[in-house]
Amino acid sequence: MRSRVPFFVRRPRAPRRYNANTPLGKPPLPELRKDPITGSWVIIATDRSRRPSDFSRESVVIKGGRFCPFCPGNELKTPPEVLAYRNGSAPNQPGWNVRVIPNKFPALRVEGTLTREGEGMYDKMNGVGAHEVVIESPDHSLTFGELPEKQIESILWAFRDRSLDLKRDTRLKYILFFKNHGEAAGASLEHSHSQLIALPVVPRQVQEEIDGSRRYFDFKERCVYCDMERQDSGAARRVVIETDHFIAVCPYAPRFPFETWILPRRHVSHFETAEPALLENLAWVMRTLIRKLDRTLENPPYNWILHTAPVHEPYMPHYHWHIEVIPKLTKVAGFEWGSGFYLNPTPPEEAAKFLRDAGLI
Amino acid sequence: MRSRVPFFVRRPRAPRRYNANTPLGKPPLPELRKDPITGSWVIIATDRSRRPSDFSRESVVIKGGRFCPFCPGNELKTPPEVLAYRNGSAPNQPGWNVRVIPNKFPALRVEGTLTREGEGMYDKMNGVGAHEVVIESPDHSLTFGELPEKQIESILWAFRDRSLDLKRDTRLKYILFFKNHGEAAGASLEHSHSQLIALPVVPRQVQEEIDGSRRYFDFKERCVYCDMERQDSGAARRVVIETDHFIAVCPYAPRFPFETWILPRRHVSHFETAEPALLENLAWVMRTLIRKLDRTLENPPYNWILHTAPVHEPYMPHYHWHIEVIPKLTKVAGFEWGSGFYLNPTPPEEAAKFLRDAGLI
Secondary structure, eight states, rough: GGGSTTTOOOOOOOOOOOTTSOOOOOOOEEEEOOTTTTTOOOEEEEGGGSSSTOOOOOOOOOOOSSTTTSSSTTTTGGGOSSEEEEEOTTTTTOEEEEEEOOOSSOOBBBOOOOOOEEEEEEEEEBBBBBEEEEEESSSOOOGGGGGGGHHHHHHHHHHHHHHHHTTTTTTTEEEEEEEEEEEGTOOOOOEEEEEEEEEESSOHHHHHHHHHHHHHHHHHSHHHHHHHHHHHHHHEEEEEEEOOEEEEEOOOOOTTTTOOOEEEOOSOOOGGGOHHHHHHHHHHHHHHHHHHHHHHHHHHOOOEEEEOOTTTTTTSSSOOOOOEEEEOSSOHHHHHHHHHOOSSSSSSHHHHHHHHHHHOO | OGGGGGGTSSSOOOOOOOOOTTTSSSOOOOEEEEOOTTTOEEOGGGGGGTTTTTTOOOOOOOOOOSOOOOOOTTTGGGGOSSSEEEESTTSSSOEEEEEEEEEEEOOSSSSSSSOOOOOOOOEEEEOOOOEEEEOOOOOOOOGGGOHHHHHHHEEEEHHHHHHHHTTOOOOOOOOEEEEEGGGGGGGGSOEEEEEEEEEOOOOOOHHEEEEHHHHHHHHHHHHHHHHHHHHHHOOOSSEEEEEESSSOOOOOOSSSSSOOEESSSSSSHHHHHHHHHHHHHHHHHHHHHHHHHHHHHSSEEEEEEEEEOOOTTTSSSSOOOOEEEEEOOOOHHHHHHHOOOEEESSHHHHHHHHHHHOOOO
């Protein structure tokens, strides 16, 4: 399909792997860059990428061989499913394509009334919410990047369906979809899966994006993400993939090496309003991006997080849903947690070039 | 010294180690708790601590045997020192107690004028700042927790001296002191050291603490940290160590298991104004806390970060310097980065009890 092929990816090339010895050209001086949404500053410190201990990542390899509660035939070993796309088979039996179940070790529970209370000067509420697992394929042996395009489309439909269902619960303000791929990125089971957490509060990072993008909107009368899309798509320096519907870019001030965002090109604040053509194209873009990361970085562990507007908020002209993909390459995440200040050894322009050069796989 | 002994630690007990099988009593239902400073919500989800993969940490062990640029005799293998406490020996020679050097792979450089500029819609500045390493002891074989109390006091003096020196550079707004202990927490060399990064901007987490504590102050006309100190010191449920000058507490809404903060009991916004008696007592508290963590969690990797007011700001009635200590116990740090939303499997009341029970070591 012509429209899906990014204009600047001319032909697949031999894979070019990224490691500490890959020359990056003359390293520019360290630079501080500001995230235009949250206002955080990031150090882009290319000198540090020379250290041999950097990027000593663990490739994710499916080992198999152990009992897996997510495999077909073991449906009764998990909590009963809340959604499954099936070929006419009975619930909690084999014959599904994508299966969504409550997390066996839930961080939050659906039961009970949401109560807020004080504890002296402190504030708490009971842990009302939902914590579900999206089993992304019946096939244990495939990683997310190896799934067929149609399969990824089904996963995206499952996200949409679960969003629309959970949205009916007015106690829940936010639905967070995310994937931990590989043990180093927090996955405790290797069978490909993602998770959703439905929360009675809006996560802080999302709230800051909403507040920051509102400030930008108040000042410019434009959406900051739309501006990013316009500025970056022209220059192509940070663009990885571009289609009619989406752009995948390494953001100007990334916190992590090879951090990449997927943005819909047309302004939409809520993911769950995405129409079928958009989800179809998104499946292609996600698959292509993950395969590029797998090739360039040798199957790295990674996380991705779907950032979308709070479910009960009306359409927001300033907020723009998107997906943030973060390969886990550096062990250095120590003081960053505590300071909110990030040191990134790889300029996004270099990362984007490596990912573009990986070709369409 | 009587005044240093927390009133509720009656006598040293046999070490009680914390692992996934340690019974925590009946797990309470998951609870959402709000950090009173930043307003972030955290899930305290005790159910999840049952998972066997949790807390499969790597104990930090000093291996030695390799060439170490921080060891005495190798002074010329590092950039020339900017500070050293010596017994009359010449600079960059053996005979020091604590030695501060520029980082060989600096994230920021001291040279040049600070220039801010735009890049289309984006903002950047050149990476002016300082990045230094504090070599905490000439002895390669000792971890921070094994250092004598006087040695830790010298390290704190080095922090203070470097702060006062760097403060003279008006380009620098913030001085961040932190320690990465163990490879899993981001340390690339095992010889005990901490780092400072002097920045032309205030790190986001600190700025949010300053803003949040100002909101609290505007509303209550009291410092939120002083309120924490008052509320928690009475109840003792989250207190780990209490002396005349400091309190070490597991905060009400910790992001990580066994996260512990050390707060001066008297309100002070800037660390570098601490008087000698305070630093002396702080050395004892830090050493005791780290030794308790080492015993309870089997020498875990950890980070600590000194949070203090921006150097050029005048005294702040709402902000209170403190140290945040975060053992690195869980691999799950995936979606947390992206959402700013934390799942913590260990209630701080339980963590504090384990640390209190470790005794005074």
